Amino acid sequence: MELYKENQLKIYNSLSKSKEIFKTVTEGRVGMYVCGPTVYSNVHLGNLRTFMSFDMVFRYLLHLGYKVRYVRNITDAGHLESDADEGEDKIAKKARLEEIEPMEVVQRYTVNFHEVTAKYNFLPPSIEPTATGHIVEQIEMIKEIMDKGLAYEVNGSVYFDVIKYNSDGNNYGILSGRNVEDAIHNTRALDGQSEKRNPQDFALWKKADERHIMKWPSPWSDGFPGWHLECSVMSSKYLGDQIDIHGGGMDLKFPHHECEIAQSHACSGVQPVNYWMHANMLLLNGQKMAKSTGNNILPEEILTGSNKEILSKAFGVGVVRFFIMQAHYRSILDFSNEALLASEKGFNKLMEAVGILKELKVTEKSTFNVSEWKQKCYDAMSDDFNTPILIANLFEAVKFINQLKDDKATITAEDLEVLKTTLDVFVFDVLGLVNDGKEQSSDKLEGAVELLIKLRKEARENKDWALSDQIRDELLEIGIQLKDGREGTSFSVN
RNA sequence: GACAAGAUGGCUGAAAGGUUAAGGCAACGGACUGCAAAUCCGUUUUUUAUGAGUUCGAAUCUCAUUCUUGUCUCCA
Structure with a gap:
């Protein structure tokens, strides 16, 4: 019997703001979509935490026996740099600065992203679609939304009509808790030069100006798709109109995910996502990470120890993963040298115990209730992926293992087998830790x-x-x- | 300003109404050592930002205040 049948999984749903029992659309299968990186610079540590959280979710779902299709996109076009009217594609801007082709930028940072995620022992997603690879589908979706009367064209650009959508009985703001009417009144003064009917409307298609390098033909203009569109398009294309899990960083809740819901719902008429999951932010030394202030560190720099201002030494992949998994994915986590040093000690202790496990003697009695302990591990993970509790449980096993080594406890052959398997499952398969200290x-x-x-x-x-x-x-x-x-x-x- | 999340020991970080508030690190004591380090065993610390309230019972619910973070313009 599949594990998911005996371990009822609960997930905190950002939409309902409560933990809900996880029920899949299709028995035994999970469709999961996570908003991937915009490849215009190196992936930074905050990104990494979000993706690592969903890597852990992916791993646990797989372990529970679900067949998971995990889609994580690469955003390689479509982000507007500044206000819509002056808009410039983020990728294109970078390209001009560096005087290279936009796709060169995309390639460089996509490769970097893959290198980093591979180094950090991420499982690759099932599908990793790109925005530029789905221009045709995006144009189709815009047409569909226009056919429903929920989008309008102005000067070659197409905007989603938020007011119309809401007057049809929908709720733009359902996820973020924002009230459109309030937002209208609170909006900063509009100079009347916007071509949008309402400041809350968002772009589905933007007409490109002369200088714009990345553009595609469409019924409305040569231009490029709005940023929010790609995720709606690619999630429905690969996962259907109703997907089980949609994940991303907390900061994407608004406007990105709100817009996604509106677009998808406008087309399909159903709520596109059953469980919205949002990973929380990562702070660096108690402060927001920002390139401008120098309060920033790249994932690679942690492994090499090259950033001496922030770190006193290099840390292994296992340590970093362990550190991140010690906090719940929905909590803000503060990254610091001190915290990492503490995690390293704990991590080494755990690895030491895993090693000791191989050379233990067995007797006919166990002084530790292994099956109860195993269940506690599953219970922790099934309660909205509570990795900190799981790790606390793992250390209970560590203590027991050390006692076994010192002949202060005993274990049966059967229990030892369970202990080994369970520890392997959670330490390596689910948390994705790697014992990387030895091979150096x-x-x-x-x-x-x-x-x-x-x-x-x-x-x-x-x-x-x-x-x-x-x-x-x-x-x-x-x-x-x-x-x-x-x-x-x-x-x-x- | 609006919206959202949060404030728990020396540090990090769980617990979401019910007896002694997890776990890791640090500290202290012990084992080991020539002395250390590493490792192991044991012990200790918080009454849960502040002030009210609800309740038989609150870290957990409500309100106020202070502070932190995020979003509202591209962000994981």
């Missing part, structure tokens, strides 16, 4: 250090503490730590 040392390095360990051992036997300590301390300074144990000395590279 080469054979040659190992030989050299082993030699020094041998020399130090001789020094210690001769009670030459000065030499012994010199070897130990100077190795530590270059990042090699010696660990004296009962069975001799081992080392680790930091």
Whole structure:
């Protein structure tokens, strides 16, 4: 029997603002759409957290036995740079600055995105569609919305008519809690130069000016699609009119997701998404991450330790994932060197225990209720993906494993098997942690250090503490730590 | 200004009305060590921003205040 049948999953739905029992449209299958990156610069750490949260969601759904189609788009066109009338495509602007083709920008940062997500051990989505690959579909959708009378053309551009949509009994604002009428009154003064009927209306198609490089022919003008459209188009194309889960960052709730609902609903007549999930923001040292203030770090820099202003050393992928998973995806998380150092210790402890597990003895009695513990792990994850509670449970197992090692506890062969499997599942399959500390040392390095360990051992036997300590301390300074144990000395590279 | 999320120990971060408020880090004590480090075992800390209220019972619900973050223009 599939695991999802015995573990009822609950998901916090941003639309209803409450936890709901997860029921899929089609038995055993999940359609999940997550708003992907706009590829006009390197993916930054905040992006990474959002995508990592949904990577974890994807992983857990798969583990529960669902057949998941996970669609995460690449936005390679369509973002307006400034106010609609002066609008300029974000990608095109970058291209002009760097004097290269727009698709060159797209290619460069798409490759970067894939490199980073691969490094951070993300599972690739099932489909990764691009906006530019779906221009035809987007034009079709605009036509459909116009046919319903919910969009209008002005000077070659097409806008979604929010007022009309709402007067038809719909609710633009259903997700973000915004009130359109209020918003109209509160809107900053319009100079009357906007071609939109109402400031709340948003672009479905924008006419491109002469200088614009990225443009496509359409019935209305040579231009480009509005930013919100691609997600509606690609989610319905690959997942149908009603999808199970739609995810993204909290900041996309408005206007992006609100517009998506309006567009899709205008076409299909149904609520397009059953469960809206929003991942919260990541702060850096208690402050918003922003390139302009320098309060910013790239995911790559964490792995190399190259950003000395923020980090004292490099951290492994496992540590970073562990750090992010220690917080709930709906909580704001504060990234700092101190927090990462703390996570590293905890992570290493966990990995140590996973290693010990392989060499444990079994008896005919268990002093720990393994099946109850296993259930607690599933309960935590099934309660809106509560990874912090899961990790707390994992440490309960760590404690037990260490007691086993010290012969202060016992376990049956059967329970040991369950413990191993469960730990493997949650640590590696669901949380996606990787034990990356080991492979850094080469054979040659190992030989050299082993030699020094041998020399130090001789020094210690001769009670030459000065030499012994010199070897130990100077190795530590270059990042090699010696660990004296009962069975001799081992080392680790930091 | 409007809308949204939040404020929990030395740090990080769970718990969403019901006995002693998870877990990690740090600190302290112990084991180990030539001494350390690493590792292991154990112990300790918060009464939940502030002030009211609802309740037999509140971190959890309500109101006010202060502060933080996000959105309202492109953002995960």
